[in-house]
Amino acid sequence: MFLDFINITTVSAAILLIGTLGIIALPKPLDKVIMFALLQSGFVGMIVAGKYLDVAMAAAIFDPIATVIFLIGIIKINEVRKNKETQKEEGNLV
């Protein structure tokens, strides 16, 4: 039966692949971070399918940490770039 193929492993695999394609295809960093969350959830699903609950737990805790680190980095770099832009414009005006 076709439905037999729908279990936690295959679903997670599908999510992982979607996340992968999303991260690669979407050019904007913030979109990538969202797809990255998808990727991580697929990964946690995979570990759960392997019945290693403690590993899944740790992965689940580190998931937001990685995301936050990315967010901090992206926000900071955007700010830096914006600052540079304004500086350049000011320079042009002067």
Place this chain on the structure above:
Amino acid sequence: MDITILGQQLLGYIPLGDIVLYMAPLNLFMFVSALVFTTLIAISRTETQVEAEFGTLKDRGVKVDIKEFKIRRFLAIVCGLATAGAMITGDLFDFTLFVCLIGIVNIGIVSAVKQIDVLNAAFQYGLVAMIATLPLFGGAALILASTGTISLLEIANIPTTAMMAFGSILLLLGVAGETGVAPFYATKAEMFRTPGSPFLLIIHLSSLLVIVRLIEILLIINKPF
């Protein structure tokens, strides 16, 4: 264990669990000389480089300041000890780890300087060292996979297969990258322009001794008959 390695009688061994450090004359010689050089470095001052100044007739002395001196001496001593360890270890993976340690410490010894060119060379050398972890550990893992052991004393009795030969080629490239020998020497030669002769000695010493040791290991792995 009464074994001869490459025609040399084993003078003794130090077992640390599965990792057996063994001492044949070659290994012992290199071990002792690495330690001697390390001691020398530990007790030496650094030299002052004299450079001519532009525009005047004066000379300028380039010195290592005390803070830099301390950290570099520390790293140099660690590097010397790592080299000494790499000389007598009887375990392939242990050897690769020693080589890695040597690589990172070598980068450190020059990273404390201030010349841009030297820093650039250190960075490029660092890149090579990082890339080299692939062949280094990968080669060791291939040898492990094909022989089922990473103890050199055991590998010495196992006939060579193509896979072991491939693994040892990777190992060679890995060590070449980590220690910066030919033809990847250019990054290193640039690093040698900075003052601090005793510390630079250890960079060069470690790479050459490790290469000699690697040749021994390659000969142990690849038997022509």
Place this chain on the structure above:
Amino acid sequence: MANILLNVLIAFLVGSILFGLQRKIMARIQMRPGPPIIQHLLHTLKFFIKESSFPKTAAMPFYIAITAMLCVIWVAAVIVGPVTGGSLLLIFAIYALHKIVEHNAGSSSGSPYGKLSCVRAVFSAAAEVPLFAVLIIIYLKSGTMVISNIISYQTIHGPLLYSIPLAAAMFFVLILSKAPYSPFAITKGKDIVSGYETEHFGLLRGYLMISESIAWYMLLWVFLTVFVGGLSPLWYLAGMIVLTTITAFINATTPILNPNHSIMMQVSFAVIGIVGSIVLLLYI
């Protein structure tokens, strides 16, 4: 003990005389009278009665110890080689140490010339690749690393010079690079005064020169032993004179190369030698 002393003395005296011979031959090729053959030896002895002085900029215990080290390692080489017939690998380890000591003798003085020589020595470490290739080829051919076994292998199968000529050629290039005034002698080129020896005076210079003489003797000895086989002392002497003469001819007629080119030339020789030797090993 007496045996060691004897061999070291022989190595020192013969090495010095060979250096002198080399200078003489080079001079004659260049239409100069040249110094007497004994000149290099006298030169070495002279430094022991000169005053020793140390540069203010030197890295202190290190600067002195390094010359002693150079002497010690070559004495060790004599012990491994002619005295006990030990492992070939050990001799190459000693050679590797020699490179290091040579390079740091240059840099520890603080002189810019020494420094340049040191940088060049690191460059020329690249030229040691053929050395290790030679080792591997010898091992693949004879199946042993012990000098006395290599000699007995050659008494059965004939000199290795005929079966692995390219390895011998690579080794000869190495010997050439150690000869003074050779196209590969970038560490002692006259553009950097005396290279790593520039700032060593008196006793220290004497030690350096002694070890260089022993080194030259040992390199030739290893070449003859490994590629021709066990010879009687007279034939060793003859072989060494022949090799010295050949290097003298090459040195007298070629200019010193730019450091990069010198290294890459050696590396190119090495590539040809290694590939050629492997092909020879496989198909013959």
Place this chain on the structure above:
Amino acid sequence: MSRIGKIWNALANPKRIPRLYSLILGIILLAGFMIPLALNDNQLYPRPTPQLQISEQDPLAPYDRGGIPLIEPGIVKAQYPQFSEKIGFVTGYLSPIAWSVSNTTLYYGTSIYSSPGGLIDEILYYTRGFDTVLESSILMMAFVIASWVALNFTMRREE
């Protein structure tokens, strides 16, 4: 000759070295596709088939190697058992917390065996302890270097 000389000079530029190195390494890695590769199944420290222990509802899966804590050593196939007197004891040991965890749940084997005692500790600290000394030395040295550079050069300082 002059062209060769140019190439030789170019090779001495530090920036080209990592590129050159990776190119050479890549070419050599290609050989890996042509060489017959096979895993020798007679390995040290073998482990059961993946997922076998967990599907048998073993609370210590996937790192159960037998043994009774402090009484009987676990089974370990080391290289030189003669050099490790207490081999297997580390594997057989469970710390009190780990013991209680293993009695309550089936799916915490990894955590149990990461806590003191257990297989990885056996390998990391006992039979191959020297490796661990080295790897953490590598970490420490890298940290010394990085923090020294950071403190002295790259971090912004408020004097």
Place this chain on the structure above:
Amino acid sequence: MSASVLVPSVVSPVVVSLYVPAIFTGIIVGLIGLLAISYQKNDLSALILTDIVGIGMLILVAAVGTDLAESLILPGLVVELAEIMAISEILMSREMRKQGEKMGEPGKKVDLIPLPMSLDMEILTTAPAFMAIILIAYGAFLSGFTGGAIAGGGILFYVISKKIRGVPSGMWEGVAGVSGVAWCLWLVGFIIFFAFPDLWLLALFLAAFGIFIKVAFKAGLVGVMGREEFKKE
């Protein structure tokens, strides 16, 4: 359970059958990374790409599929982490010096644009303490390398999201000192292991917790480094 299930005498056939695909994957990944580096002009990109090469190495080691392989992965990981850390610092130091030279003051520090940290994320005000406590507790339970890395991740996260600016140098030295002491503890543990195997339990705990403290604190200091400011006293 029977002993043969617990520890078989040979590697299981599943692992053997997966070996060749795994090795090929490792080699392909390595190749992709290496070829990318070989035509990469940008130094920073080359640094990021070495990460990919490192992943190739991890696959090659993991494919052996024994306990030994697993314990060999850990050094590989550590080496990767350590080298990236050291080299990125050197890269930054180089660029700062370059900038300084461009401004005509060789060797002097660059005047950077002061950057206010405008991070008003909800997660950074409520979560850090909680998550850090969970991670540190869990890491302490795990101990060893793994525990160290996990607890270190927690400390790092906490430090990076704290609001105070400028880390006092005393704290840095203190933490580094503690980790040095832990290192000694752990070395003592090793010596006991080899010298007095009868005290293996003590040795085990010394080793496991020594390395835990060490790795955790080091990783925490990475977080300090990430905050960019350093208050010199």
Place this chain on the structure above:
Amino acid sequence: MFDPYIWFYTGVALVILGSLGTVFGPGVKDPIVRTLNTEIPAVGVSLIFLTYNHTIAILTYIAATAIITLILLRAIVRLEEMGAEL
């Protein structure tokens, strides 16, 4: 016995796709995009570890990846801030 194969080949796919994405993907000239893309092979390699039941290695690797990411991002931000031309 079916699961490990799915894990393994998903992992393989992720690793290869991810590394290709890191090398050629759209917008990888921007280092931050490149760093984000390296997360894909990291997850892939974790899946390969999972196949072999290297669970402790997974735990360590997850934590180490977070730290590596932080280090790389710090370098990227700093270099951008300086306006370095590499």
Place this chain on the structure above:
Amino acid sequence: MSETIYLLYILSFVLGSIVGLVLSYRKYKAPFTIEKIDLLALALSIIGWSLALNSSLITFIPYYITITIGLFFLALVLGMRPGYGTKETFIGIIIALIIWIIRTVVL
């Protein structure tokens, strides 16, 4: 034992060269000008080379002593200051070779 003998040879050669150098500097003040043959040097050279190459002719002294003495004499001439002693050495070598050929080939 044989190594001791070779050391002896080398030492005598070195000493001979040094003595030759010193003596020739005493004797000739001008560098590299004299074209005529120095009879003393010629005699020494012939004796030296003949003794060194044909030591077996003299049976009542151990061969190594004759060779040592021969080496000393030939080194005396060979080691003279640049420009001197060359012709004498060549004549010495030729005569010694002729004796050697007569001794081994003809007889």
